Amino acid sequence: MTHTIALCHWINGQKIEADRPSQSLNPSDTRETVAAMPDGGSAEVDAAVDAARAAFPAWSEASPEVRSDVLDRAGTLLMERRETVGRLLSREEGKTLAEGIGETARAARILKYFAGEALRLHGQNLPSTRPGVEVQTYRQAVGVYGLITPWNFPIAIPAWKMAPALAFGNTVVIKPAGLTPATAEALVAILHEAGLPDGVVNMVIGRGGVGQALVDHPGVDGLSFTGSQGVGAGVAMGAAKRQARVQLEMGGKNPLIVLDDADLDRAVQIALDGSFFATGQRCTASSRLIVQDGIHDRFVAALADKVKSLRVGDALDPDTQMGPAVSEAQRDGVYGYVDIAREQGGRIVTGGERLNLDKPGWYVQPTLIADTTADMRINSEEVFGPVASTIRVKDYEEALTLANGTEFGLSAGLVTQSLKHARDFQRRSRSGMTMVNLPTAGVDYHVPFGGSRKSSYGPREQGFAAADFFTQTKTSYSAG
Numbered sequence: 001m002t003h004t005i006a007l008c009h010w011i012n013g014q015k016i017e018a019d020r021p022s023q024s025l026n027p028s029d030t031r032e033t034v035a036a037m038p039d040g041g042s043a044e045v046d047a048a049v050d051a052a053r054a055a056f057p058a059w060s061e062a063s064p065e066v067r068s069d070v071l072d073r074a075g076t077l078l079m080e081r082r083e084t085v086g087r088l089l090s091r092e093e094g095k096t097l098a099e100g101i102g103e104t105a106r107a108a109r110i111l112k113y114f115a116g117e118a119l120r121l122h123g124q125n126l127p128s129t130r131p132g133v134e135v136q137t138y139r140q141a142v143g144v145y146g147l148i149t150p151w152n153f154p155i156a157i158p159a160w161k162m163a164p165a166l167a168f169g170n171t172v173v174i175k176p177a178g179l180t181p182a183t184a185e186a187l188v189a190i191l192h193e194a195g196l197p198d199g200v201v202n203m204v205i206g207r208g209g210v211g212q213a214l215v216d217h218p219g220v221d222g223l224s225f226t227g228s229q230g231v232g233a234g235v236a237m238g239a240a241k242r243q244a245r246v247q248l249e250m251g252g253k254n255p256l257i258v259l260d261d262a263d264l265d266r267a268v269q270i271a272l273d274g275s276f277f278a279t280g281q282r283c284t285a286s287s288r289l290i291v292q293d294g295i296h297d298r299f300v301a302a303l304a305d306k307v308k309s310l311r312v313g314d315a316l317d318p319d320t321q322m323g324p325a326v327s328e329a330q331r332d333g334v335y336g337y338v339d340i341a342r343e344q345g346g347r348i349v350t351g352g353e354r355l356n357l358d359k360p361g362w363y364v365q366p367t368l369i370a371d372t373t374a375d376m377r378i379n380s381e382e383v384f385g386p387v388a389s390t391i392r393v394k395d396y397e398e399a400l401t402l403a404n405g406t407e408f409g410l411s412a413g414l415v416t417q418s419l420k421h422a423r424d425f426q427r428r429s430r431s432g433m434t435m436v437n438l439p440t441a442g443v444d445y446h447v448p449f450g451g452s453r454k455s456s457y458g459p460r461e462q463g464f465a466a467a468d469f470f471t472q473t474k475t476s477y478s479a480g
Contacts, residue, residue: 002091002103005035005182009044010189012051013198016044022207024179024402027094027324027362034092039355040206044212045173048202052144052171053219060141060169067167068118074194077113078187082108085155089183090315093154094323094362097316099278105220107159107187110384110445114163121168121471132251133479139471141169142245143221146202146214148235150175150226152281152384154180155187158443161224162201164189173202173220175210182444189332197316212238220244222469224461226283228455229382236457247469251382252410254440255403255424258288259396262293262346262415264438268302269293269387272379274439276310278365279322280386281330283455284411284433284441287367288379289390290399297391300370302347303388307366310418312355324362325385333363338367341378346389347371374402382408396421404430408449411440 003025008015016039078085086101095103123138147161158174165172176184188203204210211231214220215238222245225235232250239246244411256274258267274286291299315323325331338352351367357421366386373421378389393399403412412431416422422436432451433443443449448460459469 002032004033006288007035007181007185007205008039009040009048010185010192010201010203011044011048012202013192022178024182024311026091027326027364028316028359028362030362034088037178037181037205040204040210042209042213044204044206045217046462047144047208048173048204049144049217049219051199051202052173055197056143056171057139059171059197059200060167064118064121067169068115070191070195071111071115071118071163071167074191074196075108075115077190077194078111079105079108081190085183085186087316088186089155090182090323090341091227092180092182093151094315094326096320096323097318099323100315101158101344107155107335108317110156110159110353111163113446114167114466117164117467118167120464121467123473133409133477136476136478137473138476139168139467140474142472144171144173144219144223145224145470146217147172147174147219148211148214148225148227149174149176149184150281151177151179152278154183157226158184158187160312160449160462162187164470166196166200167469168470170470171216173198173204175204175206175214178205178207181205192286195365201390211235215239218242222246224248224469232302232457245469247461249450249456249461250454251283251384251408252284253288253380253382253406254284254411254413254457255288255290256413257396257403258289258291258295258299259399259414259416259418259421260292260296261417263417263460264295264298264302267299268306268414269440270413272306274413274441275388276307276322276386279325279364280366281326281384282441284443286440287383287385287388288403288412289388290393290402291390292396292399293392293394300349300390301369303383304368307368308350308368312363312365313357314359314361322386325364326362328362330385331364334364334383334387337381337383338369338387341369341372341376341389344376344378345371345373346376346378368420368460374405377387380404381407400425400428404428407454408451409453410455411435413438413440
């Protein structure tokens with residue numbers, strides 16, 4: 001039997017006890033409570049921000065080696081515990097155990113990467129237009145950052161927001177997702193174990209009111225948010241009112257184009273990975289499969305066979321290939337979109353039916369829908385589940401037009417053997433990230449991450465590009 005974790009807020013280096021009226025359940029077996037959690041509010045946010053502001057001067061002025069060492073030690077501890085933390089992640093979020101351990105290892109590598117970047121925060125020496133004058137630019141920490149993180153990557157996204165903030169000398173108040181707070185808390189605890197000074201990282205657990213309190217707080221200098229488009233727009237407006245920095249990642253409706261010259265087996269595997277792994281709950285998932293006419297029928301048939309054979313089950317079962325949705329609402333929302341697609345003329349090739357396994361859980365049958373058109377809701381709204389729809393096109397130009405035809409622009413893929421089309425796609429795609437002969441989901445942590453249009457707003461995340469958001473540039477003039 002597994003035990004229920006009693007979660008606390010972290011404020012000024014201390015675990016703050018509180019009533020725990022809410023619970024996170026195991027989506028693979030909803031009879032199991034993973035964690036009992038407090039429901040914080042503005043008072044806890046005020047205390048956390050005060051602690052972060054008090055800790056900022058010493059942390060920002062410390063040697064970068066101090067910050068580097070803390071992040072490096074935390075990365076080592078997390079990597080050593082990746083199986084334990086990964087199991088917790090899978091119990092709480094529903095990813096397969098392999099995916100949970102893999103995400104935990106990724107978070108550890110992010111911490112170690114930014115341990116190095118803490119020592120590489122560079123500026124420029126420039127000649128002045130005036131004789132005898134020198135100009136230098138350098139980067140400085142900004143202050144306190146409020147981080148609002150989602151449930152679908154409950155340790156990787158907190159890591160890729162916290163690590164650069166800390167590496168460059170800022171302090172943090174994080175609000176983790178209400179569905180997966182135990183996984184985020186495990187990361188915060190490891191950072192403190194690694195020697196993080198009191199007040200540098202604070203965590204307030206709660207519902208939307210905690211996020212709103214962070215957005216509105218005059219002591220928060222910047223906000224980084226990953227979540228839905230509607231909530232993100234509110235975060236941006238709140239930040240703009242008081243001139244706080246803001247960075248938003250808000251999902252996608254990502255296209256994968258498959259041309260007639262594609263290797264069929266490779267195209268099918270790329271689509272299967274991008275559309276269905278992690279239960280399709282990735283903002284970079286391939287949800288629109290735009291397929292050229294000559295390969296369309298063979299591609300749909302081959303992909304349907306693969307989708308049909310996916311083993312859905314308990315996330316901790318080693319034979320499971322796809323775990324459950326994270327929550328009942330998420331599961332029901334996915335089936336709602338399948339019903340809408342069917343009503344609007346889509347053909348369910350495989351899946352689309354309710355799953356009843358041997359235990360109560362929020363399981364979703366992976367679903368492939370064919371004969372859809374670009375104007376259907378299934379092709380314009382983010383489903384965030386294991387559902388992919390195909391659109392038949394006559395040529396590359398029509399495919400590219402449709403790929404660029406939504407308000408989102410996070411990730412886009414192309415499967416082809418044509419160098420001409422690959423280069424053209426990389427140039428003309430309106431997405432922030434392009435993938436050629438690769439799944440749309442799956443990115444490296446040392447390069448910029450982000451999209452265009454309504455997928456992203458503000459500076460890029462990850463890699464050294466993170467310095468643009470988590471530092472401010474100072475220009476200094478001096479004369480001999």
